[in-house]
Amino acid sequence: MDKFLKRSQPSTSGTSINSGGGESNPKKNRHYDDSYLKYGFTVINNNPQCVICGDVLSSESMKPSKLMRHLTTKHQKEADKPLDFFERKLKALSQQQNTIIQASSVNESTLLASYKVAYRVAKSGKPHTIAENLILPAALDMVEIMVSKQEANKLRKVPLSDNTISRRINDMAKDIQEQVVEKLKNSQHFALQFDESTDVSDCAQFVVFVRFEADDSITEEILFCKALPANTTGQCLYDMFLESTCHYDIDWKKCIAICSDGAKAMTGKNSGLIAKLKSIIPNISWTHCFLHRQALSAKVVPSDLNDVLKEVIKIVNSIKGKALQTRLFRIVCEDMGSLHQNLLYHTEVRWLSKGKVLTRVLELRAELLMFLQDAKSEYAYCFSDPIWLLKLAFLADPFSHLNNLNKNLQGRDENILTAKDKTCTLKLTMGVDGF
Incomplete structure (x- = not known):
């Protein structure tokens, strides 16, 4: 710290006396002068910047001789230009920097808008093409009528293609999944609920819910949902469970209960999913789902x-x-x-x-x-x-x-x-x- 303070203090005589009695030439903390513009330089963060090429030099280069050397070696044709030329270059450089700053803020806004639209598309369950084919044209019409055409054209910068919407949804899903896993790790105990069913398109889906304590309340979230490509046996469900949770690094000893329906693939004595999970979660207790029980009761008709x-x-x-x-x-x-x-x-x-x-x-x-x-x-x-x-x-x-x-x-x-x-x-x- 003492050496830094000595370097930062200018000397009136240009020399200083060291502890051994010798003399040294410390680096002076130079400041920008408006006259340096005739050498083609402005200042940015206390460092000289060339108005022609935009290069930023070190603060030690804040000397007329060094600035002149840069101008004559790299911009020999512009070395003899009048001051007006460098003023125009400075104005153009300032406009370019302002444009970059505005573009940066606009990019953040368009990115946020793109994620907002993707969130609504995912929540509504609509095709991903609806953002580009319906939402964007409708927004353009409304803004053009209610505000102006110039403001409406800004919406065209928002990326809303079907691939972009799909990527945004996957990013948000991954982030939510990471949050759920992190809360699950911090919870003392949790319970799982399994459900396997075939939808109207004949696709067998295996979904796992998790219930745990977070923020002084009981929270229920989807741990994962996967499609089963072939069989739906207990072994297939067990393999899918291990494959989907192997990278979560969850302490399964904290799992105290599992809830499912009474299907053989779930509750089989030897080959059921519950029986296989007891090899890694020995202290779990199983309960029959309320919804499945009343669904079974409804099938008993005279x-x-x-x-x-x-x-x-x-x-x-x-x-x-x-x-x-x-x-x-x-x-x-x-x-x-x-x-x-x-x-x-x-x-x-x-x-x-x-x-x-x-x-x-x-x-x-x-x-x-x-x-x-x-x-x-x-x-x-x-x-x-x-x-x-x-x-x-x-x-x-x-x-x-x-x-x-x-x-x-x-x-x-x-x-x-x-x-x-x-x-x-x-x-x-x-x-x-x-x-």
Whole structure:
């Protein structure tokens, strides 16, 4: 520090006396002078900068002789130019630097805007091309009408191609995943929930949820979701679990519970996923998922009522499965002034969709009777049979309650206590002993 202070103090005589009595020439802390512009130099951060090439020299070069040497050696043709020439060069250099600074701030703004749009596209589940094909043109039209065309043109700098949106979504997903893993590592205990199902596109998906304590509250997040390319056996699920979590560096001894459905691939005694996970998580306890249990209970239907249910599904599929029949049925509903104009599909992937299907069929029973009679369908007698209609009405009521229960049992704030309360409430309301 003392040596630095001695170097920074200028000497009036140009020399200084050292401790040994000898003399030395310290480096002087020179400052920029406006007259240096005639040598083609301005100042930036107390260092000389050439206004012609933009090179920044060291602070020790703040001498007329050294500045002149740079001008004559690197810019020999401009060495004899008048002062006006260097002033114009200085003005051009300042404008260029301002443009760079503005471009830097604009780049940050466009980057943030691009991530915001990508977040909305991912949240809405729309195709990635919607940003460039719909969102950007709509934003340009609105800004051009409400503000000005010049301001609207600034939006064109926002990168919104489908590849860019996909990359932004992957970046945000990776960042969220890293945050979840970091919080999971800091938690004392956590629990896992597994679910494997096949969607409408016949793609088998394995999703793992994790519940842990963070910020003095119970947090539930998705640990990972992967598609299974081939089989969905317990071994395949176990291999997928290890492959997806091997780089997380999680202490699995903190895992105290696992929740899943009762499928053989999950709960098999020897080859199930739970049995294999006990080799690395020995102290875990397994529980059967509430949602899967009430879904299984809904499949237990008396034979006479089950026949009505099957007939309803066949009637709906015979109409919804053909575009012409769907259009003709819509015309019938419009002519009769119906509240609805379409039937609803029942699919096994959408849990307990039977409730909505049965309710819609019951509300459109008159329209279905007329349509099936005109089409001379074999199922037309169903909607003229009062006993069959009574069974349909009986089925629609409990399945509608099960639909509402299924929806209420889902969510981040749901736990075993609230789920049991809602299930017991439904049992008391419907007058049944159990599910």
